[in-house]
Amino acid sequence: LGESLYLEFDDVLANEQDYYYKIVHCDYDWTPSALLKSQYLTGFDNQRIIDYGNSYTTLQPYSNYRLRIPNENVRLRVSGNYLLEIYNQRGDLQFSRRFVVYQDLVQVGAYIKRARDYQFLNQKQAVHFTINSSGFPLVNPLKEVKVAILQNYHWPTALYNISPQFILGNELVYRYDKETSFFGGNEFLNFDTKDLRAPTAAISKIEFEDVYQHYLFTNRYRNQETYTYFPDINGDFVIRTLQGTDVACEAEYTDVHFSLPYTEILELDEVYVFGKFNNYALEEINKMRYNEDNGNMEVDIRLKQGFYNYKYVTRNDEGVVALNLVGGNYHFTENNYTVLVYYRNFGDLYDSVIGVGTANSREITN
Template sequence: MKQYTLLFSLLLSYFSIFGQNATEKDAPKNIKSIIFKGTTEDQFPVAQLGDPLTLEFDDITASEEDYYYKITYYNYDWTPSSLSKSQYLSGFDNLRITNYENSYNTLQAYSNYRLQIPNNNLSLKVSGNYMLEIYNNYNELQFSRRFVIYKDAVSVGVSIKRTRDFEFLNQKQAVQIAINAGNFQLINPKNEVKVTILQNYYWPSAITNLKPQYTIGKELLYKYDKESNFFGGNEFLNFTTKDLRATSTAIARVQMKELYNHYMYADILRANEPYTYYPDINGDFVVTTQQGEDASRESEYTNVHFKLPYTDVIGLNDVYVFGKFNNYAITDENKMTYNEDTGYLETSIMLKQGFYNYKYVLKTDKDELKYNAIGGNFHFTENNYLVLVYYRNFGDQYDSVIGVGNGNSRNITN
């Protein structure tokens, strides 16, 4: 009887793990400035099958540690796929990253690692959802990042409209999609085709499980009033540290200690302020320096000091500095603390020289993230929307990505 009980427990544990949705693992404190991208400038790793993806990161221990990479394939909903590794990979993974160099002439020493996929050791066979995992020499997972490979089999039109939900008329944006199958054979599109919509390449924002409302010939139309709506948010705040000694409209003063320290002007709560447009890069960051030619190895790390006034809107909620610089993680490093002497919430984050977007988010005692309580919501806000089109025919073992589409709310219409 004990044997059956043990077997049942093991099976239950197995199926529980097998059915879990994959999420990205945050990097430890010594690994910083993770850049993972395809052929576009946006730091979101989506690429056509056969095109290159590049990963770059720094280890500030500067000890030339060995790091290894593994690649895993997932279903549309980020549950583990039944495909074996040989069905989605040509060659081998679990190999050491051999392309790395130490920083040059910097106050903070670091080792800079680079990896390209595909490479001489492996290539990808199928389109769909993948996870890249980086391990240390003790086979301990350091961090992971999702990426998407697609085939350009269908065309995807994306348009951004003002919502028809009158309760949020001035706060939300509606994404409408038109998929033209062309020569691609779709027999039962309501069951075969699934779409995912992301705002500003942020996976937790994803809207999924939308079915086409209309089928006109070979065109699938998604014109939902509410189901494909997103809160507009506000434009991201920004600063640049590419010139180590320069102040700016965002940086009040620079001080040299063990590292350079950049002290920001105090930000304001913008939720009740009029909307103002100014260009941003939708939460992203770009490493750049004026002190050298190779930004990857010659950029300094500096301590950037953020400051936000405390108000009743914040209350007892925690406040975090939020951006792509740490993959939008909510950690102690980017958590603000109240300074009784100044009356401000403050924090300091060590960041590599460059141009950065950021905003402030609230976290309640119920672990709920309120993304726009401080910045506000406006339907005018410029946001980028990515649409991924997944396809699985009857009898197939995996969800392929047959097309991607991009839309921007800069020219939002009614």
């Protein structure tokens, strides 16, 4: 609470459209809380984003918008879960992003253990942690405290509603195996388009049409391979370019071509390319399609120059998403874990966040 949050996005229509932002306070389960806006905001939201600029010397024109919170119009008053919503001038929701505001009122110590379940011994990572409330007295911690555990800030797989295994004085102890474990997955795949005309390790060829076309090497299935470590940024992306100094307005958009061989392991499942670059969404724009000429699943996505992490995921006809069918699961995989501690006293109108703990599976132990 008190630090700044930054949001930046592009509009490729490049017509300087007006965009507005709203801030919604949410409870532990991400439903809107009972607080009035005046109880969680100082000032007013639903303001027009006035910090923007147009691209220059780029093949794909776009307008770049930037928002900082707090700003001269609004500040956050309380901790908790928040939704930042962006609307166009007609009042249509364009997109939203989650963020969490916290206060350091309790100490959270987290570490990663190898799963003890023999079935998943080489596939899962268990998050163990403690909450020390010596500086923040809890009357009834079993009812007042809730936790959420995230792997690589991926909300769809977050774990909720986990009670402490036991309480020792001022310390809440969580040393579960099954209840707090995640499949390890595999290191994210990556590519780098910072140089428009020079292929990097993941790019097989570059062509030019209306914009540059970057063709990635066809990826292979890693689910049956021996685990191999190579550094990633856990699904994230970084916008960068060698063709200019103002990344926000000089970086080009390029069409990035992804391909994956079709095999019987996919059956009739839908296949998607996803990462933080598209907020881990499964949409038509990142859905792969079968190419009868070469037997590959393919999709091309227009992305701003930069370094990107991505992975292939599948979804069957019942809507079940398999995050690691293509990449496999390995307990060696490097992942970031975050433990959020929520607090609601009797009579409170909202869930506050009183502590955050982090751990990385590089230090995994048996």
